[in-house]
Amino acid sequence: MAEEEEKGIKLTDEQLKSRRSRSVAIGWALAFLVGLIFLVTYVKLGPGVMNRPL
């Protein structure tokens, strides 16, 4: 295992820190989009969106 970890692109500490910052921002952006799409669906289709026969 230890030998395998040496292969490929090795990120520096700074790159790892930056990646974490980006990952957190992407996470928040995705969560915001999910909330937004839910809200817009509700606004456009109204509360009866789920109330329909199968």
Next chain:
Amino acid sequence: MSLVERQDMMNEDSVVWTGGMGTASDYLALLKPRVMSLVIFTAFVGLMLAPGTLHPVLAGVAILCIAVGAGASGALNMWYDADIDEVMSRTKKRPIPAGKVTREEAFTFGMTLSIGSVLLLGLMVNWFAGAFLAFTIFFYVVIYTMWLKRSTPQNIVIGGAAGAFPPMVGWASVTGSVSLESFILFLIIFMWTPPHFWALALFKSSDYRAAGVPMLPVVAGETNTRHQILLYSVFLAPIGVAPYFLGFASPVYGVASALLGLAFVALAVDVWRKREGDVARTATVRLFKFSIFYLFMLFALLLGESLVAGVLA
């Protein structure tokens, strides 16, 4: 330069990659937040002035999409102009010349946000506004940044249209169309852009010269630039009052915009008269700062009147 070319082989098994250095705040800087704030403001005014109603949530979505679209244009502008940004003092701390974000990363980021904002605006608000936003991004990135900026001293006159479209996109978000009123909002920003940027170019002309950007003071000389600033200011002042004459602003706006327009022309005359030394620079900086105040005040007055009218109705 591709990712593979950027890799420095440490040994046959491990590789160091020079990308991936940008933090979330570096990516935020790619969106040109200060320009974005002006876009949000003018788009919001266009949206509020438009006849008809839009659900507050959808209005928020429209403003968000326009803001993200503008930010995406900024990122694509920085992707294309990285070589110029590196030379100019005003721009050399931007994420790409500072080595925080690679050009490829900025391009990917800009394209993703461009496509995302257009699709979201089209799907959630209306497709006319979505298409208009796509055209605005295209105009700023391809027509202005890639074509005009480096080839003609009239770059910001035509390119200024990209910065003038947001209130029309805001308007289109409500009505699904354009109209004379929204075109007047466009025209105010369109005519405002040349004197605003040429004032900046006058006291930053060495920067533009070093970068090889054919801004008017570099190509046609400072005297010619001063003539042009005065000319555009004289055209701008009456256009600023046009919302009153066309009946979508009150006499209060009419008087205020006329006084602001007169002050703009007076400062442009001052720039035209003072051509040497510190007094010339002071006059130019004063006009540049006043131009921002002028545009802000016109749109703030229009917004204020629309809010008051909404409360009284």
